[in-house]
Amino acid sequence: MAAALKGIQVLDFTRVLAGPYCTMILGDLGAEVIKVEAPGGSDDTRNWGPPFQKGVSAYYLCANRNKKSITVDLKTKKGKEIVKKLIVQSDVMIHNFKSGTMERLGLDYDVLKAINPALVYCSITGFGETGPYRHLPGYDFIIQAMSGLMSITGNENSGPQKMGIAITDILTGLYACIGIQAALIERDQSGLGQKIDLSLYDAAVSSLVNIGSNYLMTGQTPERLGNHHANIVPYQTFQSENGEMVIAVGNDKQFSSLCQMINNKELAEDARFRTNADRVANRKELTRILQDYFIRQRTDYWEEKCGQAGIPFGPIQSLKDLDEDQQLKARDMFVSLPHPRAGEVKLIGSPLKLSRTAVEFERHPPEPGEHTDELLQSLGYQSEEIEDMRNTNTI
Numbered sequence: 001m002a003a004a005l006k007g008i009q010v011l012d013f014t015r016v017l018a019g020p021y022c023t024m025i026l027g028d029l030g031a032e033v034i035k036v037e038a039p040g041g042s043d044d045t046r047n048w049g050p051p052f053q054k055g056v057s058a059y060y061l062c063a064n065r066n067k068k069s070i071t072v073d074l075k076t077k078k079g080k081e082i083v084k085k086l087i088v089q090s091d092v093m094i095h096n097f098k099s100g101t102m103e104r105l106g107l108d109y110d111v112l113k114a115i116n117p118a119l120v121y122c123s124i125t126g127f128g129e130t131g132p133y134r135h136l137p138g139y140d141f142i143i144q145a146m147s148g149l150m151s152i153t154g155n156e157n158s159g160p161q162k163m164g165i166a167i168t169d170i171l172t173g174l175y176a177c178i179g180i181q182a183a184l185i186e187r188d189q190s191g192l193g194q195k196i197d198l199s200l201y202d203a204a205v206s207s208l209v210n211i212g213s214n215y216l217m218t219g220q221t222p223e224r225l226g227n228h229h230a231n232i233v234p235y236q237t238f239q240s241e242n243g244e245m246v247i248a249v250g251n252d253k254q255f256s257s258l259c260q261m262i263n264n265k266e267l268a269e270d271a272r273f274r275t276n277a278d279r280v281a282n283r284k285e286l287t288r289i290l291q292d293y294f295i296r297q298r299t300d301y302w303e304e305k306c307g308q309a310g311i312p313f314g315p316i317q318s319l320k321d322l323d324e325d326q327q328l329k330a331r332d333m334f335v336s337l338p339h340p341r342a343g344e345v346k347l348i349g350s351p352l353k354l355s356r357t358a359v360e361f362e363r364h365p366p367e368p369g370e371h372t373d374e375l376l377q378s379l380g381y382q383s384e385e386i387e388d389m390r391n392t393n394t395i
Contacts, residue, residue, distance in 0.1 A: 010031050028359045
């Protein structure tokens with residue numbers, strides 16, 4: 001069975017994370033993704049590290065499998081000619097240059113739409129292509145700060161904290177996938193492509209979900225609650241005898257089960273804790289009481305007890321724990337690919353499990369320009385002309 005997006009060609013001008021993460025997913029689903037960089041390679045993550053494996057950056061590897069690579073100087077007449085020839089046969093074009101860059105290059109949506117009216121054109125910028133911030137550069141850390149995410153991350157003593165990964169890049173990459181596939185589906189009806197204008201700032205604000213809704217309803221600025229939930233108690237980390245763990249009690253019935261599990265049935269009938277609203281109001285006192293129980297036994301003891309009682313539980317695992325996790329192994333969440341320079345590289349797999357059109361890992365993250373000659377020949381360029389372009393640093 002062919003992959004779900006087989007036959008879709010994506011011209012990818014993105015670098016770093018948000019865009020490459022999106023196009024890697026499209027490539028995993030079977031699209032032919034052509035990564036376009038400046039001669040020599042212009043994705044900064046190629047040089048981000050350590051760690052490196054035989055000179056290849058782990059950061060670059062994480063978001064660039066299932067792609068071909070062509071290097072082209074977009075500032076040259078010949079380079080623009082190559083891009084426009086690729087556009088004619090592409091279904092999707094995606095970039096994450098600063099707002100206004102593609103217009104200056106003469107490769108903006110209006111120009112490319114005239115060449116290929118069916119083209120789905122996706123722009124990823126820090127703040128979008130409209131509004132007073134449109135010309136500002138977008139970096140995940142800055143967006144986490146401005147979007148309110150850092151203001152609600154951390155605890156009352158820590159000050160604002162960023163998340164451990166570039167979460168706004170990941171969210172924007174996922175939104176880009178959704179928007180691109182929606183536009184492709186609509187194109188089946190209209191025959192026309194369209195432009196998608198995505199902003200890291202918008203994506204980050206959209207992720208505020210219940211915390212944002214709480215503020216919009218009350219006008220009250222949320223506190224930083226660390227590993228506590230704003231609306232549910234107890235839904236947090238606790239210290240066990242030998243580590244930390246998460247207990248996630250979602251309703252009053254589960255709380256009653258928790259009280260029985262620790263042999264304190266009366267706690268569930270205590271007026272301070274009878275309902276979730278009561279428990280939220282008396283969060284600190286309940287946490288103190290429960291913590292006194294959980295510190296007496298090891299994490300694996302509480303894992304077994306919670307499993308028997310039907311109480312959602314999870315140990316806090318390190319990445320070493322994940323690498324050894326039997327569930328993740330059963331779900332093929334770690335894969336290996338041969339790389340021409342780095343050798344065998346281990347990558348995080350795809351969470352997409354499609355029953356008929358399974359995700360495939362066919363291509364290693366490409367070296368800069370690895371497929372330039374192949375792609376130019378497919379466009380009709382002859383070997384002599386390709387060599388001339390290489391000598392003039394056009395490719």
